[in-house]
Amino acid sequence: MTRQRSTQTMKPATAAKKLGVLLDATPADFRDGVVSRDELDALQADPPQWLRTLRAEGPHPRPVVADRLGVSISGLARAGITDPLTTEQIAAIKAEEPEWLARERATRAETQRAEARLRSVRGPESSA
Structure with missing residues (x-):
């Protein structure tokens, strides 16, 4: 059965x-x-x-906007971007290259480097 x-x-x-x-x-x-x-x-x-x-x-949700800009969702919030954005609006921000974008990209890159260091220290069995 x-x-x-x-x-x-x-x-x-x-x-x-x-x-x-x-x-x-x-x-x-x-x-x-x-x-x-x-x-x-x-x-x-x-x-x-x-x-x-x-x-x-678009309009794109915040996770997609953050990813396309190369920043975190928290970085978007710190920059005051809380609404969904279109692809055109994202391209305009990239073209403008505001100071907050460079700062948030650097923050995200440093966070990713720190996470990679932790993964290498902990070993592959701890990444879940």
């Missing part, structure tokens, strides 16, 4: 986070339903046009 496997579902906010897009910018049918693990896998494997457009143009 085989048990029927239940379908794993997630809230739209969780799916949007996994897809790296802003929930409020997704289509209504995505926001109003639930997303199964299979549907999420399909969206990642073959993204529809709306998802490709959101990933390319």
